[in-house]
Amino acid sequence: MPTTPHSIDEFLQFLRFASISADSKFAPQMTDCAAWLQRKLSSIGLHAEVSPTQGQPVVLARNETKPGRPTVLIYGHYDVQPVDPLNLWQNDPFDPTIRDGVVNARGSSDNKGQIFAHILGVEAALKQGELPVNLIFLIEGEEEIGSPSLAPFLEAHKQELACDVVVISDSPMIAPGTPTLCYGLRGIQAIEITLRGPDKDLHSGMFGGAVLNPLTALARLLTTLHNPDYTVAIEGFYDQVRPLQPWESDAWKKLPYQEKEILAITGVPELDGEWAHTPLERLWARPTAEINGMWGGYQGEGSKTVIPSLAHAKLTFRLVPDQQPEEILALVEKHLRAHLPDSVKMEIEVGHGGAAYLADPHDKWGLAAQAALKVAFAGREPALIREGGSIPIVADFKRILGVDTLLLGLCLSNCNAHSPNETFPLSHLDVGSALNQELLRELAKA
Amino acid sequence: MPTTPHSIDEFLQFLRFASISADSKFAPQMTDCAAWLQRKLSSIGLHAEVSPTQGQPVVLARNETKPGRPTVLIYGHYDVQPVDPLNLWQNDPFDPTIRDGVVNARGSSDNKGQIFAHILGVEAALKQGELPVNLIFLIEGEEEIGSPSLAPFLEAHKQELACDVVVISDSPMIAPGTPTLCYGLRGIQAIEITLRGPDKDLHSGMFGGAVLNPLTALARLLTTLHNPDYTVAIEGFYDQVRPLQPWESDAWKKLPYQEKEILAITGVPELDGEWAHTPLERLWARPTAEINGMWGGYQGEGSKTVIPSLAHAKLTFRLVPDQQPEEILALVEKHLRAHLPDSVKMEIEVGHGGAAYLADPHDKWGLAAQAALKVAFAGREPALIREGGSIPIVADFKRILGVDTLLLGLCLSNCNAHSPNETFPLSHLDVGSALNQELLRELAKA
Numbered sequence: 001m002p003t004t005p006h007s008i009d010e011f012l013q014f015l016r017f018a019s020i021s022a023d024s025k026f027a028p029q030m031t032d033c034a035a036w037l038q039r040k041l042s043s044i045g046l047h048a049e050v051s052p053t054q055g056q057p058v059v060l061a062r063n064e065t066k067p068g069r070p071t072v073l074i075y076g077h078y079d080v081q082p083v084d085p086l087n088l089w090q091n092d093p094f095d096p097t098i099r100d101g102v103v104n105a106r107g108s109s110d111n112k113g114q115i116f117a118h119i120l121g122v123e124a125a126l127k128q129g130e131l132p133v134n135l136i137f138l139i140e141g142e143e144e145i146g147s148p149s150l151a152p153f154l155e156a157h158k159q160e161l162a163c164d165v166v167v168i169s170d171s172p173m174i175a176p177g178t179p180t181l182c183y184g185l186r187g188i189q190a191i192e193i194t195l196r197g198p199d200k201d202l203h204s205g206m207f208g209g210a211v212l213n214p215l216t217a218l219a220r221l222l223t224t225l226h227n228p229d230y231t232v233a234i235e236g237f238y239d240q241v242r243p244l245q246p247w248e249s250d251a252w253k254k255l256p257y258q259e260k261e262i263l264a265i266t267g268v269p270e271l272d273g274e275w276a277h278t279p280l281e282r283l284w285a286r287p288t289a290e291i292n293g294m295w296g297g298y299q300g301e302g303s304k305t306v307i308p309s310l311a312h313a314k315l316t317f318r319l320v321p322d323q324q325p326e327e328i329l330a331l332v333e334k335h336l337r338a339h340l341p342d343s344v345k346m347e348i349e350v351g352h353g354g355a356a357y358l359a360d361p362h363d364k365w366g367l368a369a370q371a372a373l374k375v376a377f378a379g380r381e382p383a384l385i386r387e388g389g390s391i392p393i394v395a396d397f398k399r400i401l402g403v404d405t406l407l408l409g410l411c412l413s414n415c416n417a418h419s420p421n422e423t424f425p426l427s428h429l430d431v432g433s434a435l436n437q438e439l440l441r442e443l444a445k446a
Numbered sequence: 447m448p449t450t451p452h453s454i455d456e457f458l459q460f461l462r463f464a465s466i467s468a469d470s471k472f473a474p475q476m477t478d479c480a481a482w483l484q485r486k487l488s489s490i491g492l493h494a495e496v497s498p499t500q501g502q503p504v505v506l507a508r509n510e511t512k513p514g515r516p517t518v519l520i521y522g523h524y525d526v527q528p529v530d531p532l533n534l535w536q537n538d539p540f541d542p543t544i545r546d547g548v549v550n551a552r553g554s555s556d557n558k559g560q561i562f563a564h565i566l567g568v569e570a571a572l573k574q575g576e577l578p579v580n581l582i583f584l585i586e587g588e589e590e591i592g593s594p595s596l597a598p599f600l601e602a603h604k605q606e607l608a609c610d611v612v613v614i615s616d617s618p619m620i621a622p623g624t625p626t627l628c629y630g631l632r633g634i635q636a637i638e639i640t641l642r643g644p645d646k647d648l649h650s651g652m653f654g655g656a657v658l659n660p661l662t663a664l665a666r667l668l669t670t671l672h673n674p675d676y677t678v679a680i681e682g683f684y685d686q687v688r689p690l691q692p693w694e695s696d697a698w699k700k701l702p703y704q705e706k707e708i709l710a711i712t713g714v715p716e717l718d719g720e721w722a723h724t725p726l727e728r729l730w731a732r733p734t735a736e737i738n739g740m741w742g743g744y745q746g747e748g749s750k751t752v753i754p755s756l757a758h759a760k761l762t763f764r765l766v767p768d769q770q771p772e773e774i775l776a777l778v779e780k781h782l783r784a785h786l787p788d789s790v791k792m793e794i795e796v797g798h799g800g801a802a803y804l805a806d807p808h809d810k811w812g813l814a815a816q817a818a819l820k821v822a823f824a825g826r827e828p829a830l831i832r833e834g835g836s837i838p839i840v841a842d843f844k845r846i847l848g849v850d851t852l853l854l855g856l857c858l859s860n861c862n863a864h865s866p867n868e869t870f871p872l873s874h875l876d877v878g879s880a881l882n883q884e885l886l887r888e889l890a891k892a
Contacts, residue, residue, distance in 0.1 A: 186651060190749045199713025204736045205632060205835025208764050209728035210708055212676075212718035215737035215759075219668040226662065262656055267645025272658035272789035282655035290650045291661035292752050293743035298760060303636045303797050305762050305835075306738050313661075314744060316751050318654050343718035351749050389651025389751075 003429045007120055010040065011429065014078075014112050015096040015105040021056055021079035021145050030141055033078050034059050037139060044123040046137070051157075053149035056141030063126075063135050071134040071163040072443055073401075074436075075393065076115025076170065077143035080107035081418045088420035102423045109411035113424035114169040115139060117410060117432020125437050132444035136163060143170075147393050154400040165365045165443065166397045169432065171409035174383045175256035179373035179435075182407035183361040184284065184386030185394060187319035189328050190351025193336065195221070195311040195344045201297075202307040212343040214311035215296050222313060224339045225289045230274045232289045232317075234335040237328070242321045242358075244285045248384075252280045255383050265413065284386035287328075288318040316351075318388065325353030354392045359404040364446040369406045372438035376431055408435065449875045453566055456486065457875065460524075460558050461542040461551040467502055467525035467591050476587055479524050480505050483585060490569040492583070497603075499595035502587030509572075509581050517580035517609040518889055519847075520882075521839065522561025522616065523589035526553035527864045534866035548869045555857035559870035560615040561585060563856060563878020571883050578890035582609060589616075593839050600846040611811045611889065612843045615878065617855035620829045621702035625819035625881075628853035629807040630730065630832030631840060633765035635774050636797025639782065641667070641757045641790045647743075648753040658789040660757035661742050668759060670785045671735045676720050678735045678763075680781040683774065688767045688804075690731045694830075698726045701829050711859070730832035733774075734764040762797075764834065771799030800838045805850040810892040815852045818884035822877055854881065 017033035020026040034050045034057050041048035041061035048061035056079065065071070083093040083106050091097040096105035103113075118137075125131055138161065142149055154161060173180040197214040198207070227233045259271055259279055273282045282288075296311035298304035317328055333348055340346050360366055361384045373382040387407070394405045410432045416422045463479035466472040480496050480503050487494035487507035494507035502525065511517070529539040529552050537543040542551035549559070564583075571577055584607065588595055600607060619626040643660035644653070673679045705717055705725055719728045728734075742757035744750035763774055779794055786792050806812055807830045819828040833853070840851045856878045862868045 188651070188751070190751075192749075197714050202712055203835060204734075204738055204762060205634070205764060206833070207708070207712055207729065208734040208736045208834060209719050209732055210717050210725040211712050211714045213736055215740045216668070216672065219665040219737065219740070220672075222662070222665040223669040226666075230658075262653070266648055266653055266657050268643050268657045268789060269791060270789045271656050272787060273655050279656040283653065286655055288650075288654040290654045290659055290751075290753060291665065291743065292650055292750060293745050293754075294661045294665070294757070295741040295743075295745045297737065297739035299739050299741045299758070303638075303760055303762065304738060305634070305636075305736075307736060308739075311740070312745070314749055316650060316749065318651060341718060343714060343716045345715060387652070388654060389649060 003120065003426065003433070007429065008426060011113070011116050012096045012103070014116055015103070015108055016094055018094045019079050019107070019141065020082050021142050022082050030056055030079065034141060037078055040119065041137060044119070045126045046122070053153045055149040058141065058153060059137070059139040061137040063131050065134045069133050070165065070443055070446065071136065072165055072167060072440060073136040073138055073161065073163040074118050074167045076118065076137070076139045076168070077111045077141065078139050079141045079144050080112070081110065081144050083420070085420065090421055093422070098426065101427060102425050104421055104423050106422055108422050108424035109415035110417035110422065111143065111170045113428060114410045114432060117429045118169065118436045120429055121433040121436025124433055125440065131440060133440050135440070136161060150393055151396045151400065154396060158400060161401060163401060163403055165403055166401070166405040167408065167439065168394070168405055169408050169410045171387065171407055172411050172413040172415065173409050174385050176412055177377065177380070178256060179377035179380055179382040180385060180409050181361055181366065181369050181373060181382050182385050182387050182409065183366060184358040185356060185391050186284070186287070186388050187323065187325060187354050187356035188390040189317045189319060189325040189332070189353040190315070191329070191332065192312065192314045192349040192351060194347045196309060196347070197344045198307060198309050201309050204305040204307045207307055211307065212341060213307045214344050215308060217341060217344045218294070218296065218311040218313060221336060221339055222291060222294070224335070229276070230272070232287065234289070234331050236331050237287065240322045240324065240327070241287060244281060248285065249281065251384055252278070252284070255280065255385065283388040285320055287320050287323060290316050290318070292316055318390070319356050321356045321358045323356065325355060329353065354390050354395050357394050357398065365404060365406060365443065368442035368446040369408060369439060372435055372442045373408065375438045376435035408439070410435070449566065449872065449879070453875065454872060457559070457562050458542045458549070460562055461549070461554055462540055464540045465525050465553070465587065466528050467588050468528050476502055476525065480587060483524055486565065487583060490565070491572045492568070499599045501595040504587065504599060505583070505585040507583040509577050511580045515579050516611065516889055516892070517582065518611055518613060518886060519582040519584055519607065519609040520564050520613045522564065522583070522585045522614070523557045523587065524561070524585050525587045525590050526558070527556065527590050529866070531866065536867055539868070544872065547873060548871050550867055550869050552868055554868050554870035555861035556863035556868065557589065557616045559874060560856045560878060563875045564615065564882045566875055567879040567882025570879055571886065577886060579886050581886070582607060596839055597842045597846065600842060604846060607847060609847060609849055611849055612847070612851040613854065613885065614840070614851055615854050615856045617833065617853055618857050618859040618861065619855050620831050622858055623823065623826070624702060625823035625826055625828040626831060626855050627807055627812065627815050627819060627828050628831050628833050628855065629805045629812060631803040631837050632730070632733070632834050633769065633771060633800050633802035634836040635763045635765060635771040635778070635799040636761070637775070637778065638758065638760045638795040638797060640793045642755060642793070643790045644753065644755050647755050650751040650753045653753055657753065658787060659753045660790050661754060663787060663790045664740070664742065664757040664759060667782060667785055668737060668740070670781070675722070676718070678733065680735070680777050682777050683733065686768045686770065686773070687733065690727060694731070695727065697830055699724070701726065701831065729834040731766055733766050733769060736762050736764070738762055764836070765802045767802045767804040769802065771801060775799065800836050800841050803840050803844065811850060811852060811889065814888035814892040815854060815885060818881055818888045819854065821884045822881035854885070856881070
């Protein structure tokens with residue numbers, strides 16, 4: 001069923017809500033958006049409700065639960081990122097504007113377009129008759145602020161949310177027109193370190209040479225994190241890394257996303273990293289130690305000849321199966337303490353951690369997803385990918401509901417999610433609707 | 447001549463001017479302070495004038511120039527540092543308050559007390575008769591903002607400021623009650639480097655591992671500046687370093703300023719630096735490579751998983767004789783470029799540079815100063831020191847007027863110059879006045 005003028009009009013209504021979860025002054029818009037979704041989901045024949053959480057409400061919708069068919073939970077979110085800087089937008093971010101079949105609006109790709117495509121698919125299927133599965137829509141309002149209420153909500157509603165598999169469309173396709181199944185995500189462990197040398201900032205002329213500059217100590221300490229070949233130099237760091245399977249390596253080499261594409265997106269002079277691995281292997285299957293922020297001393301104009309008292313760094317370690325965040329944390333702390341000179345003190349503040357995720361794209365759910373993707377994308381072979389980022393909710397679904405997640409990205413990599421001029425091609429509503437219908441059919445057979 | 451109640455009263459008048467050069471709203475106070483100084487210097491029998499510069503006026507005063515005696519230029523400054531944070535002061539910084547013989551006021555040590563002691567010495571000598579030298583007082587109003595107008599003023603008045611030696615009291619004594627002659631200063635070369643990796647900040651999950659993080663590149667690059675023993679690892683860096691003379695090493699070992707004192711002042715867990723040199727050697731006679739500021743990425747609360755586009759560092763190299771700033775700059779640039787990976791770009795912004803300064807404390811001026819110090823400090827042997835900082839005006843006097851400078855510090859190391867509750871012992875007016883009279887006598891004989 002091709003998208004109708006009516007469904008496009010509805011999509012634009014959905015996009016007009018300034019449902020920015022990060023800013024409490026948009027609370028009324030959040031409420032209105034959730035209520036609109038609930039009405040929409042009711043109107044297509046589902047039992048829909050707005051369900052309170054510790055934070056923003058969750059919209060839940062389901063068909064009649066019948067035994068003998070799998071239960072599929074489709075997750076999405078109705079909240080969107082803030083819109084600053086507003087002056088870079090071609091149109092008001094909440095006045096969706098269509099140019100050449102592409103809609104420009106905040107949330108168009110992330111995540112309203114992708115979840116609305118699923119809703120359109122279910123609407124079309126219900127017009128034909130019954131759905132082939134027990135369906136649960138779970139559409140939350142706090143994804144852009146880290147989903148703080150979702151895990152407690154899942155815990156509290158474990159029984160009624162029991163399902164066989166989760167479906168999420170909240171990520172890009174590997175290339176335009178390429179059906180994409182993501183079956184793995186990296187985990188993460190964050191820490192912040194502070195080095196303290198002198199008890200106040202010192203004059204670098206009067207004291208330079210006699211005391212260790214905490215910035216020098218920090219640079220040297222952070223340098224110890226890597227070997228010259230960019231492998232991580234922390235003892236034991238790779239002990240639990242599950243080797244990449246040969247089929248993955250082979251499949252990734254054929255993807256339409258390689259050095260040239262990564263160079264174009266990042267704008268770096270050249271790629272760099274672990275020499276023994278391809279760029280995609282390094283992104284998806286190898287752990288990293290990254291400095292996300294580093295600072296100390298004078299940052300203003302001109303110069304101030306100071307030896308600062310303090311030097312700071314924020315680090316994150318991206319993890320792969322089967323590295324455990326708490327084990328990595330212990331190894332990192334041990335490494336940092338072992339390499340710290342006695343002439344500075346160190347404080348370590350532990351940040352958030354989350355395990356990596358890896359499903360088998362060749363299990364029955366994965367094969368069903370691949371089959372559906374192939375039909376929805378006119379016979380093209382699906383790309384089987386992992387992602388380098390971390391999606392904590394996927395780990396939450398696994399941990400609390402005990403189920404795997406099928407990650408089926410429907411937006412383009414240049415969609416400007418989180419940036420000005422976020423876009424979504426209207427044709428992807430059709431693609432996503434078709435994918436949803438094929439997917440539910442295939443999952444029912446799995 | 448012991449300090450009289452009248453001269454103390456005059457000193458407090460001098461301290462009441464809020465002559466803050468950094469803030470233009472104090473311009474009237476600057477003008478009033480310069481005029482007050484001109485009246486004071488006239489009243490003691492000198493020919494005094496307020497002389498305009500490109501910036502704040504200079505106060506010049508001189509006796510009658512007579513052939514056959516040396517010309518001595520005593521330099522000082524009437525401008526003071528800002529007073530923030532005001533709430534930490536025990537009294538209004540411009541309402542000088544005497545407690546136990548110590549005056550608490552902004553500028554009391556830096557530099558009003560020290561220059562006023564010289565004025566009192568000249569006043570006392572003139573009451574006895576004629577000065578033994580041709581004297582020039584040059585008291586500027588921009589020292590606390592880097593003396594931007596002084597060098598042009600010296601150039602423009604080269605003839606009338608021609609002299610045989612310069613005297614400056616604008617630095618601490620090495621220990622309370624220890625007469626101190628400083629005969630050397632380190633030079634400096636400042637640069638700022640910026641590393642550029644991706645053309646925008648990247649998500650460290652999506653791209654971490656495939657691109658070099660500019661913060662990692664910066665840490666690694668800055669680490670290459672030092673060897674494990676904290677010597678500077680830049681090729682050729684030490685080629686022009688004049689070896690410390692054995693008498694200096696020996697003399698410094700006996701100074702009442704060693705590891706214990708430096709530990710107490712700096713509050714570091716332990717001293718650190720070039721293993722092959724004592725702390726004082728490292729401070730005064732060895733060059734350094736210091737990071738004065740370093741920054742990039744996310745510095746706010748919590749974490750933001752970013753690979754920043756840019757990473758920055760502000761560096762200064764402290765130089766010793768006979769290192770030349772422009773030669774060191776070339777070596778530093780060569781080193782940084784040689785150690786830069788191809789996967790980031792670097793921009794280098796050159797900052798200010800100034801050569802090191804070294805006089806012979808055993809030449810005739812040095813010996814005269816030592817003799818005067820000994821008398822003024824009741825027979826105690828003067829400490830012969832260098833300083834680790836850089837005083838560009840000393841290089842200006844050498845370069846433009848062709849003369850050496852005697853640096854005779856009269857304040858205490860805990861005087862809180864540039865900090866709240868700046869203090870100066872009233873007794874140091876007597877000491878300084880006596881020193882001035884002895885010094886002019888000795889210089890006349892030299």
